[in-house]
Amino acid sequence: MAGFTLKTYPCVYIAKYDGQNWEGESIFNPHKSPEEEAQLSEKDSELLFNKRNNFLDLPLINYTTQYGLGCFEGLKAFPQKDGSFKIFRPDENAKRFKNSMEGLKMPGCPEELFLDGLKDFMVKNIELGFFPKYDENWEKDKYLSGHSIYVRPFSYSEAAIGLGLSKKPWVIMVATEVGAYFSSTSSKAVTTNKIRATKNGTGWIKCNANYVIPTLAKKEAEAEGYMEAIFLDHESQKYVEEGSSCNIFFRLKDNTLVTPALGETILPGITRKSIIQLAKDEGIKVEERKISIKEAMNEAKEVFVSGTAAGLTHIGSITHNGKTAKFGDEKIGELSLHLLEQLKGIQYGAIEDKHNWMFKL
Numbered sequence: 001m002a003g004f005t006l007k008t009y010p011c012v013y014i015a016k017y018d019g020q021n022w023e024g025e026s027i028f029n030p031h032k033s034p035e036e037e038a039q040l041s042e043k044d045s046e047l048l049f050n051k052r053n054n055f056l057d058l059p060l061i062n063y064t065t066q067y068g069l070g071c072f073e074g075l076k077a078f079p080q081k082d083g084s085f086k087i088f089r090p091d092e093n094a095k096r097f098k099n100s101m102e103g104l105k106m107p108g109c110p111e112e113l114f115l116d117g118l119k120d121f122m123v124k125n126i127e128l129g130f131f132p133k134y135d136e137n138w139e140k141d142k143y144l145s146g147h148s149i150y151v152r153p154f155s156y157s158e159a160a161i162g163l164g165l166s167k168k169p170w171v172i173m174v175a176t177e178v179g180a181y182f183s184s185t186s187s188k189a190v191t192t193n194k195i196r197a198t199k200n201g202t203g204w205i206k207c208n209a210n211y212v213i214p215t216l217a218k219k220e221a222e223a224e225g226y227m228e229a230i231f232l233d234h235e236s237q238k239y240v241e242e243g244s245s246c247n248i249f250f251r252l253k254d255n256t257l258v259t260p261a262l263g264e265t266i267l268p269g270i271t272r273k274s275i276i277q278l279a280k281d282e283g284i285k286v287e288e289r290k291i292s293i294k295e296a297m298n299e300a301k302e303v304f305v306s307g308t309a310a311g312l313t314h315i316g317s318i319t320h321n322g323k324t325a326k327f328g329d330e331k332i333g334e335l336s337l338h339l340l341e342q343l344k345g346i347q348y349g350a351i352e353d354k355h356n357w358m359f360k361l
């Protein structure tokens with residue numbers, strides 16, 4: 001089982017702003033027991049999941065489906081050894097989601113509603129038996145093979161045609177089980193000359209529209225045998241900004257950990273923020289600043305990208321203008337692996353959660 005799939009859990013949260021108030025509830029989509037669902041033929045299983053993904057009385061024509069006016073989040077809950085579940089930094093997602101909605105000039109989902117709704121629909125899925133069971137085998141590889149619940153909250157506009165702003169959006173949350181997100185066999189990255197984000201644009205918002213260009217760039221890179229596309233700044237095409245939908249880090253030969261500073265064109269990743277904290281906790285010098293592709297290729301000894309889906313994925317080499325720089329032996333570096341294990345350890349409850357990042361369900 002890899003990343004996010006369409007095999008969503010039956011319970012979904014849906015909230016609506018009516019112009020004055022937000023009101024939300026958890027609803028149940030067609031389902032059988034988890035055991036029965038596991039026994040279904042491939043065809044019946046597909047029918048069931050299709051039904052589950054075609055359920056709400058949501059308008060077909062609206063600002064989101066027509067003009068990309070929508071935003072989303074991604075967060076995870078982790079099974080703990082004692083049978084409970086903990087969510088990783090949902091308060092941060094709640095805050096960012098509100099900022100994203102307001103950035104798109106629609107009423108922002110209140111953080112409290114986000115957190116209450118999240119808790120409610122997740123507990124309901126768990127009560128139905130839909131959750132990954134804690135497996136002691138995960139301890140053997142420090143949870144790199146661990147499963148978790150991926151939650152995807154997103155906004156959806158009211159019916160509309162013609163350009164306009166959403167005044168009465170929905171907020172919907174769905175969940176699905178995700179397994180270890182093994183990166184493809186390749187860990188090679190290549191720079192793209194496509195532009196993800198510009199000054200005075202929407203680069204800092206986690207919005208649907210921002211995913212168009214990175215998807216094109218990533219698929220282009222994959223077609224050439226690379227795993228990831230790296231975006232450079234739009235003005236000079238000299239400085240590194242992000243991966244295709246993740247933040248990027250460089251461990252330099254002098255052991256400093258460098259990541260591009262946040263700004264209008266860089267998405268404030270929660271994994272990014274957490275990795276910076278974990279590195280600082282270990283006494284590692286962390287710099288949030290501009291880093292040129294030249295410096296990155298000459299001075300880095302470990303490179304990785306970060307995001308909720310993968311946690312931390314190492315980059316073995318970067319190709320830019322026909323030149324390739326390899327990092328270490330192209331395997332995950334020592335510090336990268338250590339930080340990933342720290343993060344996973346905290347998420348699965350094996351390492352002390354010093355910063356109170358984990359919210360109990």
Ligand SMILES: *Cc1c(COP(=O)(O)O)cnc(C)c1O
Pocket residue numbers: 074206242244245246247267268269270271272306307308309
């Ligand atoms: C979501 C996202 C990230 C990673 O954010 P996390 O909160 O760590 O998941 C990084 N870059 C972009 C462009 C993103 O959309």
